[in-house]
Amino acid sequence: MDYTEKEMRDFYYTAVRMNTPVDYKTMREMKDSGLIESHRDLYGLSHMPESHIKEYCLSNVSMRKITEWLDRKDKVEKACGMYMSTAAQNDIKVISAHSFDYPVNFRLLGGMPEVIYCKGRTELLKRSSKNGSVAIVGSREAGSYALCATESYSRDLSDKGITIVSGMALGVDGMAHRAALEGKASTIAIVAGGPDNIYPSENRELYKQIASKGLILSEMPPSQQPLRQYFPSRNRLIAGISDCTLVMEAGAKSGTLHTASFAAAQGKEVFVLPNNIYCENAVGGLRLLEDGCCVLYSIENVIDSVSQAILCRRMEYPDLMEADETDCGPSDMRSGDKDRLAMLKIKADKTPEELTDDEWKALIEDKLSVKPLDIDSLSGFLGLPFYRLSELLVGLQLSGKVVLENGKYALTFI
């Protein structure tokens, strides 16, 4: 696998962050002062004379950190090369805030990593922001009740087209991934180490499955071992990428509680599975309930919460949900779709008899993507006679793209 020049700079940024004291604060200071525009400019900066940097009034602390980086330039470059070769060997993609695939939910939050590393199907990132995603987290030694609930909720949500996000740990996390893969949608595992690192090693089989059918995501560069201090930061990504969080079981001092508090801080709903009060490993979850989290008892509530989140994204940031972005041409499918739809709409107005079935279906799906509609309204919007429309809708129902719910036709997000 070859990386572009731009991607190489993404690797370089991670190398700087991992091997020098340059941190988030320093980065922001550099950006605020106009020294750099984005994280990709770090590579260029390393070839500048130090005097150039000094022209921008940076704080002493930052200046010291930058000097230290520049002193260790060789080491950083070596690390960067090592990351790239490991990434290439393991088929790992790098995605930065500049690329099209970068998760929309990350863009909407502050403090999310500028560069992430992925292994597997990166299109899941776009799909999860379009169809919604749910984090399912919980204890590593969960009871059979929590595991059973995890399995059913994960599969049911996945069947509804919702991507399941978890941390690939033992217990609840692993179960959530497995059940999600059995459902219709897929799963994203966010790991604490590099995406090539299998942790815990018991999950080797699961790792392989997710790598082929789902997506493994990390903010850590390839070959990085998962260190103890990385886990809370990883939990923040799990909460950040998903639209709501389900806590299946959490002990009094569980890491799961981190995920829940991150989610709450990001303004996302946290659902907690109510558990036995005599079960010691469930106290954390019960405390969350006491603090006002939602009780997890029906899949409908979760779906409502997810659809609300999707709707908000659509309403408030329509351009983020639509095709956008500067580089990474190949996956630029959506903007093509948009043009095509616009063309189709004009064609439907002028010469409706020339449209093929598939073209009409695309128009129907486009109409339904905003909200579920009844057949009379659809017929009104598209100006299509009833018998034609019914034929197309039954076709869409047969292929499982559309379902009839409460008298209205809705997209299934598959």
Next chain:
Amino acid sequence: MSGKPSIARIYSGFTRGTECVISELEISVTPGIPTFSVIGLCDSSIRESHGRLISALGSAGFKMPKGHVTVNISPAYMKKSGSGFDLAMALGILFASGQMKYPSEKRIYAEGELSLGGSVKGTPGAALRLNRAGMAGFEFVLFPEDERDSARCTGSDGQCVESLSDACTVFGFTGYRPEHFEMGDVEVPASQRIDISMLKGQEKTKRALILSAAGFHNMLLLGSPGSGKTMAAGILAGILPPMDPEETGEVYAMYEALEGASAKISTERPVRMISPDITPGKLLGNAVSMTPGEMALSDHGVLFADEIMQFPSQVLDLMRKPLEEREVRLFHNGSVCSYPARILFVGAGNPCRCGLFYEPGSRCRCSPGSRRRYMSKLSGPFLERIDIFSEMRSIGKNDMALMYADGSDAQSPEIKEKVATCWAMQRERYGAKTFNSCVPSSDIAETMRLTKDILEYCSELASKGLFSARGYQKTLRLARTIADYEGRPDVTRADVSEAAMFRAHEL
């Protein structure tokens, strides 16, 4: 006065339900102290004829004979009622008493009620009686002037009489001058039905109405209050083709039996509305009094049950058998009385307690459980009689404006024409009065020209949960109607797809 007969024979008739029995009246006059008795299980309406006869005979210039007058009406074991025997009795008395020459070799049929002044009036059930009398081959048929319409409907031969004196002249010098009556052209009043174009923005219901008319499919409309469900029933009546003379006659006879001479001959199909407070007797008919119910009265037409969810479920279930057998059968004291009920049933109601389930925007506050309970009033077997389901919504602002803006382009007449050709195709395929909806279910694949591909496609749709297993055949029948309406010889996949849209997905 030669050979004065002591007994005169004359014929008349009476109805039981939709059946008519011709009865023979024997009148004897024997000397003695004057008495008058009528025998043969007659009710008081017949026995009371004594008073009418005395006065009417007097008005016509005759006399009630002095002696025992006995009238025997056969068959004597059947209960009979009605004042239609008056004219026959009067003529019989005149013959028996020798006041008029008795043509004893002729078979005479006479019916009509006498007034005190001697005029003859019609009685309900004339259409049925005259129809029967026409078949029995009488030499003289006399009936009141009022029953001219009934005679037209039945195509009878006979003579109308206005009074007893009129009737007597038939046996006097003017003689019997029969006329042949025929339906002829029925004056069709301009249709008062609402045009289908008024149904703006409700494409599904519009199509449902057309298909329902085209294949005589029973239909259920669910929608919020004010979404135009009742209007839909009126529209449906407006797109049904007019009745042929035979059907017109049958419908007229039914109404005439109930209302008498005030019934009107019309080729427009009857539309009967029933409301939730209807009693089983009103719906099916009363077996004791032999009066037809609403189901019989909507024969060849539309029976519209408004607010179907408010009906007691046992009343709905009473309709199951008649809808299936296409006739109402009533049992009383071991005798069966049946009325034909070839009806197009339309039910309309709310989809849930608040009625807003199908409204745009989720305004409905009913829980899924309460909705299920609400719908459970319609039993499974009842729903099995329903071929088409359609939901209705209240009309949007724009459509409301359109409704009154361009009401000019009436579409109903054109659709009516297409429905009529569609019926003609079905008549050719199955024979008279059988539609796609009621063809016996054996071998529909062959009679409806359904290919193997179509059958497979239909079962694929069923397996994907688009309709239930019992909806399978209904879907095929409806698909056949769609193909007929669109003028296609064979059913296509598109027809099946469309038919699937009208199945009850969520009931």
